[in-house]
Amino acid sequence: xxxxxxxxxxxxxxxxxxxxxxxxxxxxxxxSPKVANAGAGFLTIKNNGPDDTLVxxxxxxSRTVELHTHIMEGxxxxxxxxxxxxxxxxxxxxxxxxxxxVMFIKLKKPLVExxxxxxxxxxxxxxxxxxxxxxxxxxxxxxxx
Ligand SMILES: [Cu+2]
Numbered sequence: 001x002x003x004x005x006x007x008x009x010x011x012x013x014x015x016x017x018x019x020x021x022x023x024x025x026x027x028x029x030x031x032s033p034k035v036a037n038a039g040a041g042f043l044t045i046k047n048n049g050p051d052d053t054l055v056x057x058x059x060x061x062s063r064t065v066e067l068h069t070h071i072m073e074g075x076x077x078x079x080x081x082x083x084x085x086x087x088x089x090x091x092x093x094x095x096x097x098x099x100x101x102v103m104f105i106k107l108k109k110p111l112v113e114x115x116x117x118x119x120x121x122x123x124x125x126x127x128x129x130x131x132x133x134x135x136x137x138x139x140x141x142x143x144x145x
Pocket of ligand 1 (some may be wrong): 040068069079080101102103
């Protein structure tokens with residue numbers, strides 16, 4: 001049902017204005033240790049248009065792609081899936097280590113430093129935005145300057 005609704009939303013987005021208002025920068029993934037079957041991606045979204053919402057991300061490097069945030073449970077930090085991430089008009093929203101991120105689950109192969117991953121960000125109003133994200137080192141905390 002959720003996917004059906006998403007498909008309906010996407011069908012209504014005119015291609016010509018798709019993502020014209022979204023500036024994506026500083027995207028990167030972390031290399032995955034051999035034993036890991038999930039990886040995280042980070043990026044910054046600047047919204048020059050009206051209020052919008054990041055509702056999904058898509059990539060062919062993993063079987064599932066989810067939007068995640070970090071929450072504190074007692075004194076333990078845990079990841080939790082979120083249905084969407086708000087990107088208000090004029091706001092700059094950073095998906096960064098320790099906060100919101102894109103989670104790639106069931107990686108088809110390890111993420112290797114130096115590789116580039118194509119990710120489609122899906123916004124409720126401005127549609128799909130394709131970004132190329134470099135894979136940095138295992139513990140990378142920020143994009144390369
Ligand atoms: Cu996560």
